[in-house]
Amino acid sequence: MNVRIEGVSLDVSGRRLVEDVTIDVPSGSTLGVVGPNGSGKSTLLRALYRELQPSTGAVLVDDVEVGARSLLDHARAVAALAQQESLELDFTVREVVSLGRHPHPRHADTDDAVIREAMELTEVSDLAGRSVLTLSGGERQRVMIARALAQATPVLVLDEPTNHLDLRHQLRVVARIAASARTVLVALHDLNLAVSICDQIAVMQHGRVVACGDPGTVLQPALIERVYGIRPDLVSHPESGRPQLLFTPDLQVSPDERQAHVPS
Ligand SMILES: Nc1ncnc2c1ncn2[C@@H]1O[C@H](COP(=O)(O)OP(=O)(O)OP(=O)(O)O)[C@@H](O)[C@H]1O
Numbered sequence: 001m002n003v004r005i006e007g008v009s010l011d012v013s014g015r016r017l018v019e020d021v022t023i024d025v026p027s028g029s030t031l032g033v034v035g036p037n038g039s040g041k042s043t044l045l046r047a048l049y050r051e052l053q054p055s056t057g058a059v060l061v062d063d064v065e066v067g068a069r070s071l072l073d074h075a076r077a078v079a080a081l082a083q084q085e086s087l088e089l090d091f092t093v094r095e096v097v098s099l100g101r102h103p104h105p106r107h108a109d110t111d112d113a114v115i116r117e118a119m120e121l122t123e124v125s126d127l128a129g130r131s132v133l134t135l136s137g138g139e140r141q142r143v144m145i146a147r148a149l150a151q152a153t154p155v156l157v158l159d160e161p162t163n164h165l166d167l168r169h170q171l172r173v174v175a176r177i178a179a180s181a182r183t184v185l186v187a188l189h190d191l192n193l194a195v196s197i198c199d200q201i202a203v204m205q206h207g208r209v210v211a212c213g214d215p216g217t218v219l220q221p222a223l224i225e226r227v228y229g230i231r232p233d234l235v236s237h238p239e240s241g242r243p244q245l246l247f248t249p250d251l252q253v254s255p256d257e258r259q260a261h262v263p264s
Helices: 041-048 071-077 093-101 108-122 136-151 167-178 192-196 221-228 255-260
Strands: 005-010 015-025 030-034 056-061 078-081 155-159 183-187 200-205 208-213 233-237 243-248
Touching: 005 041, 005 192, 015 041, 015 056, 015 200, 015 208, 030 041, 030 192, 041 056, 041 078, 041 183, 041 208, 056 136, 071 078, 071 136, 071 155, 078 221, 078 243, 093 108, 093 136, 108 136, 108 167, 167 192, 192 243, 208 221
Parallel strands: 030 183, 030 200, 078 155, 155 183
Antiparallel strands: 005 015, 005 056, 200 208, 233 243
């Protein structure tokens, strides 16, 4: 299913947080949404999973406005991992993942196979019988991703799925989801991961998309410096030839700033 975000503006509590965003996400492709803290990534994605209604414009999934579908039909089309999912119930990992099957008619064999596959991809099968209340941050995050996968939707919205994930899971889990047949919209902070796994990247700043397109073309040092205030060096990956960004930490601290951080 394709996704089209068409002239979308979003207001929350009387404040415009996203302004006039238009992006086409072809069926089966992955869109990375990047940008500094507070640039509007989560707010934009919330319109995809119907937590926010556009003030102007429309979000279309498979050419149908998301608000025009019944909640059940929407849940069969779009699954989402929000940034702050609470998990306070004393459920086992398998029970939480199986919640993803809720929008579908019960079919034990299919449900088992889809749940098993989701748990394998996110590498939580070994945790199946554990209470989610006992999990580490990264383990919980992988369970929440597995729940979204178990919903088996053609469109997947992931808001910072790499939160809490270690290097292996950042590189394996999220990359494998992006490579799947699903249409994926994913907010990411790691620009090198975005370059590696996304078909196109939208860069947000102050609620607007300031650049969108092929990752290698969009993520140029000058644009990154303008948006983030940090200038990276651009190199080619020695094996894939893909562009990679090298960042140098800003270690220059003035004596005054250094003093300000010392507790008295
Ligand atoms: N309910 C709200 N009321 C008022 N302002 C809000 C509300 N929710 C978000 N904002 C503001 O909207 C802006 C965009 O927030 P959003 O969460 O979309 O940013 P983000 O790009 O996802 O940031 P981050 O990288 O920190 O997750 C921020 O300035 C935020 O403070």
